[in-house]
Amino acid sequence: MPRGGLREGAGLRPTWNRGKTQTIRVPIVLADRLLEIARKLDSSEVSNSVTESDRLDLAGAIALLDEALTLKPNAGGAIKAKIRQALTLLVPWYI
Secondary structure (H helix, E strand, C coil), rough: CCCCCCCCCCCCHHHHHHCCCCCCCCCCCHHHHHHHHHHHCCCCCCCCCHHHHHHHHHHHHHHHHHHHCCCCCCCCCCHHHHHHHHHHHHHCCCC
16 A cells, blocks of 8 residues: 555645735734734735725825824924824724
């Protein structure tokens, strides 16, 4: 009885829904977060289409950025705070 070799159905089952994978190099501090995002995209938890909620978030982000432009340069971090708020609307997983 021969041993080894390729057998149909043998080996690990794929854990990704969208096909073959590729190894990439990313900074260690970003690796866990990027893998989390990739898993959400793969499981279709994150939609690729623009929804009404996305449009509202985009409009809100634009309004926040417009407001940040009107603040005085020495506003004590208020400009950065507005930009951070806009980023959280544009990119829900923004840290």
